[in-house]
Amino acid sequence: MSAQTTRAGWEYAPVSPFPVLRIRRSVLLLLVVLAGTAFASSLMIGAVSIPPGEVLRVLLGGQASKDTWQTIILTFRLPKAITALFAGAALSVAGLQMQTLFRNPLADPFVLGVSSGASLGVALVVLGGTSVSASVFGRTAFLGEVGLVGAASLGAAAVFAVVLAIARRVQSAVTLLVLGLMVSYLTSAVVSVLIYFSLPEQVSAYINWTFGSFGGVTWQQMRAFAPALLVGLLAAWITVKPLNALLLGENYARSMGVNVRAVRWWVAASASLLAGVVTAFCGPIGFIGIAVPHLCRALFVSSDHRILMPTSVLLGGSLALIFDLISQMPGTQYALPLNVVTSAVGAPIVLWIVARRQSFGRI
Template sequence: MLFKYLPSNLLIIFKSTSIKTLVFSLLIIGFIVAFLLDLALGSVSIPIQEVINILLGKEPEKATWANIILKFRLPKAVTATLAGAALGVSGLQMQTLFKNPLAGPFVLGISSGASLGVALVVLTASLTTPTLLNDLGIITDFGLVIAASLGAAAVLGLMLVVARRVQETMTLLILGLLFGYATSAIVSILLQFSSKERIQSYIMWTFGSFAGVTWKQLIVLIPVIVCSLLVAVLQSKSLNALLLGEAYARSLGLTVEKARFSIISSASILAGGITAFCGPIAFLGVAIPHLCRSLFNTSDHRMLIPSVMIMGAILALIADLFSQLAVSQMVLPLNAITALIGTPVVTWVILRRNSQKSFPS
């Protein structure tokens, strides 16, 4: 009843804030539900109440359930949460920086650099004594992570050097795409000279997976991703200023070159870290920012960045669930699931925007 005594403009702001708060609260609830379902469902179904008891440290009905949850499903669910949040925020940063709705977290060639690092280890392994490689621990999960990290870091370092010398953002985008094509070409050449077994190992890595990350690897992955996400949150004002153009951002006192360098650094670390540990995960980084913009009807990064983190985590957990449950006794490639989820979202957003432009209200 008190709403009618408020001025109309304050009433609109109040209602808008209330709706956004409600939607954000529903996202948090959705994340909790998706996280618990990812722990409960699989080849062995575990009751939700038992999952909660295990997480709280209580004794479950079956001892094997605790091993399944704590040793296998919990690290996988944590990895999916980090991956969805990181790729979503990285995609948002790239779309804002380059003013390109189709820009994703791998637009600077970070994914291609990681792929090249893995390819150099896996595909050239046949040229080296296999026993020596196994003794050195190179052909292991952590060996692939190190190789992917070095490849992503090499491309990142190159892009950061270029970013200091290139003034135009569009030129930087084109150079990033060219670096990506160059590294992909090298991988294609390596494929031609590799054995079938090595090619199969490399292709399996390119499918993407959250299941291969262990607790030991999470000790490295969690601090890297969390710190980079915090940096992204601190960049909210800079990203909002860049939405209005670099000239306007400079008039507000923003040092565009430093802001661009910081944005590229954090986005590349987010994308490169996830690619190194999980393989190249497609489409999430492109689709999630669009979905959150439409859901909250805002371009304010102070609202978008937290919502993209949660929405990204939800979609990554859902994709992981579908990859396990879609076909019995088989795990589908994660990239296939994320593409099936991401394509309708991006298509819907594009068609919705075009209809709004054609029929303005």
Template structure:
């Protein structure tokens, strides 16, 4: 009798599961689709959701103006928002793991600054390009050029920061170094601007405000391919990234080739953050905020689950920011960079204060 009772009773400490709540991922997918539609529907001209769905599924019953707006402006912008949000979040997550620092992210460690330098080199050095969207008129070759320059710039800065990281184990010192390297890069750009023609500076300044619009056709294809490759490399590195959390010595003792993994992660991050920064300008805060959101919502440190959910959450948050930026009903749009900070900062503060997770996340 007592035997059966004790058998029926669950053990005092059941074995924990390594897999977090999977319902979360489905919910996020649903949210993503919903916000994607909303982002297309809302703006200076509001289009009913039903019509948006109809247009997206190829119906020609809707007004031509709406169809034009959706297919040529809002759809590419929404896709860009999804790509940019996913790419920045995943690169931020990888940075935080690689540097084992909760404040690491593409905009803090000077990666965005490096990408800016790359873009500045292309924009300010190509003397002939004087009109507002000169780079976009360079066509496919030009867009590759911008992506390449931005990625190379990002990678160069990341390598400098990493070279310091090899010598200095202190995360705070490393962070300060990263910020300083970023500052140096920005000041180099400033000096360059000072000696450039006003028209060229204008191009560059507009670029720094950040914009999700203006990535069309072949450029969108380029961006998707580059980000896709970056995401694939990141997902493939999720097992080594988990071990990275233990620190370099443990990682090596577990048979991981830390040097090649670091290189792969840097490559992926440069591709992700570099290409997005190249096309959309330096977009702050998504890269820092989303990884923390993913960690506290999923309550795990396993990158096999963190990476996909950061991808989804980044896309969702970026769409939210874009909906706010285009101010439904108004004729103007806000610079996306301002909105991400406005939306991102409170989210980070809320998550940290509520969960007290930042401290327990990293030391």
């Protein structure tokens, strides 16, 4: 088959054999509808049953027929739903960026220890402050929300930088995972020391924090939480082009004009901000960061970040809302810790990823 014959052959080819590279609008619309439905459900459904009409009235600025309903919706369900939407999107995007950057299908903020770094960052700042106890766990506005965001992001970034530096020397995907595990142990050791010197109620608060929750973000904290994540998501969005080039490896990326070093640090900064902020406010939440990008790849049959990034935002946000809804166990008086639900759903997905791809290096 020479170039000439192929060329002549296609001159008369009636149908273009070239696939469409853009994301389909219908797909995006479907995901927006999914996210909207999940968001609405999380406002409607809860331990206290409130008629949907009442929920709608409160959201539109009206007065519910009961004051408690008003309080439940405005100070509890609404911030929680917004938090879940943002946190799910942020973790998914951070996971997506890290999987491509490290060329490792199992990379995400939780697995590589970046989340641990965030909790350590907050804990250390608190420890260095006037009180040994306070804020990660108790969330008294000791540091101020901006301080919390900064400490968490810096902690996350510190771990990210270490992992990045070591990952450049070791090529093995497995070594990287072990490295992440060790970083987690190390940081949890330091956090344990902190806990040791804390009061019992703070320890119990810490344990609750490790279970993960979207319900702890107050409106006041939302003023730092949401803008910080928006900045992180926008910073991530401008990495789609170089991330696509990095699919071919760093050498190819460089040959196409990518400043690989700059991209690496830009990705580290945005992923650290995303993972750090979510961890500080919601606790270390596993599996969403790994699972959502893979679900998007499988659903939309693409590794193109221009497709994966927006779909990860929407699907990540939706899944976080759904996981939170499941953890409320509607219809019962009980509630499960969020991380129990994400693990129960996420672990099988990760197993499926590993089983489906014989090659570890494929992303």
